[in-house]
Amino acid sequence: MRTGCEVRLVSRPEGLPTVENFAIVDVEVPEPGAGQVLVRNTFMSVDPYMRGRMSDAPSYVEPFEIGKALSGGAVGVVEVSRDARFPVGSTVLHSLGWRTYAEGLAAAFRSVDAVGVSPSAYLGVLGMPGFTAYVGLFVIDDVKAGETVFISSAAGAVGSIAGQLAKLRGARVIGSTRSKDSAKVLRDELHFDDVIVVEPGQIAKQLRNAAPTGIDFYFDNVGGEQLEAAFATLKDHGRVSACGMIAGYCDPVPGPRNMAAIVQKRLKVQGFIVSDHMARNAEFVHAVAPAVASGKISGRETFVNGLEQAPKAFISLFAPGAHIGKLVVRL
């Protein structure tokens, strides 16, 4: 029997999580039963949505249980297989992250032996974050060439892909970030047309300066003041795809003071959750994988090493400018 390691939630965070909310625990890993596989995880994902599952308020996914291992996207290598579709040594994607070994029925795993793409890409540009960007732009909305698009948290896993996909479509893309270093990367390497380094209290002014004639579409990852700035800057009949409101994940934030803009400018605000749209995932991979392979889309990743660093990596998602693109824990 192998000895593995897992990260458990030991208390529900109030506000910003701290490392004390987590415990790293050694566990025995039993041999897989009939129809099961045993996977040594090589990469695991930390994502802002996980903060919601750490609370026990009603939400679209059930809360993590206290005293149990967390879970989330991960990729790994099959070490023991009792299902012929998953040979030992093959790479698989699954949702049993936050632990060194994943074990379960084969149906819960998916092969991702794509040629020339790092397996970790399936946690980022070709995974849930990239698909989220695609859904918000092209399933919930239909962003068009020539439109002006604003993307908040543009250096994040979703925003960095959304910006590039909108650019490929021919839109003018303005991003926001809290870090000057990230802004430089977004401009120089990801080819954003303009980037705002947000200054609280000034965001509407900053956005108006970047888009003097207004924006057509806002991809909201943040909520709070950035959503208020978008309402102020959207043109008549503007649209918002609301993907996440990280500003309020840890502590409540006031709603936009200019909600009346929704009526005055006939805005459409549509919230979405990527898992509702899995029927479009194959279309997404088909559309985006070639652009990743050819380098047209950069699936930037920032790596942190070791399961024991996973809680800190997760917490850093809520701090400004900690990383660019997808944050991945290498195990």
Next chain:
Amino acid sequence: MRTGCEVRLVSRPEGLPTVENFAIVDVEVPEPGAGQVLVRNTFMSVDPYMRGRMSDAPSYVEPFEIGKALSGGAVGVVEVSRDARFPVGSTVLHSLGWRTYAEGLAAAFRSVDAVGVSPSAYLGVLGMPGFTAYVGLFVIDDVKAGETVFISSAAGAVGSIAGQLAKLRGARVIGSTRSKDSAKVLRDELHFDDVIVVEPGQIAKQLRNAAPTGIDFYFDNVGGEQLEAAFATLKDHGRVSACGMIAGYCDPVPGPRNMAAIVQKRLKVQGFIVSDHMARNAEFVHAVAPAVASGKISGRETFVNGLEQAPKAFISLFAPGAHIGKLVVRL
């Protein structure tokens, strides 16, 4: 030459308008020129949206000018006609309210000689307010039988029609009002399934009690805390048609604190302005006029007498429980 009377805006209101913002002035009414008509107004409309035009902030209609007559929906009787389509004595609808005599090119007037309907109905149930209710329910959205619908400001000109139209469609309809007397009328005469007499700070709880399993659709006339309560109570994939946000027309109100519900519940919030949808007006009249004629839809009106009462009538729109249905000034 006739002597008429008009109401002018003499100063821009701050917060709630006062009678000092208005002046009633005698004016000479010249004889109509070629192609013009002269109309003696019999009814004029006061509507909440006019508050927006009293400010000079950018909006979807240009602001009223200081020192000039206000304008808005009115009906009247043709006294002098230089256009054969409008015989003397015929009844017309137009947008030159807030004055005793309206004069202009015939193209700005519309005949409303419908049989068995009071001309004032064209300012209410068959006019802009009724059409607004129709657009919010059936053009912006597609409210269906069996759904639970919440309508704020349900005793108002728009809300009272929206509730009845949704009932006719087969929905379960919950209204809100600030007045116990209005609530009784909504229940007993307009057949709302349930009515909340709103208590600030308690609205989400009140709405949850009225709709324990949640609401499917919210017709927003108010914004502010009622919108927050709707976000809290909408089911997954719920929809909001945002028609007006009267709570913030005079003074700013904070935005909903639970904007994240838009993402978590995949809500759609769509603002609209009725004048964008005039192509559907004939369809609306065709659909609703028979129901009004047969008494299935009650176009409740409250009358105030005399142009000199128009400013007070307008101001009363922002006070609780002042009237039920459409508020009309009889001239």
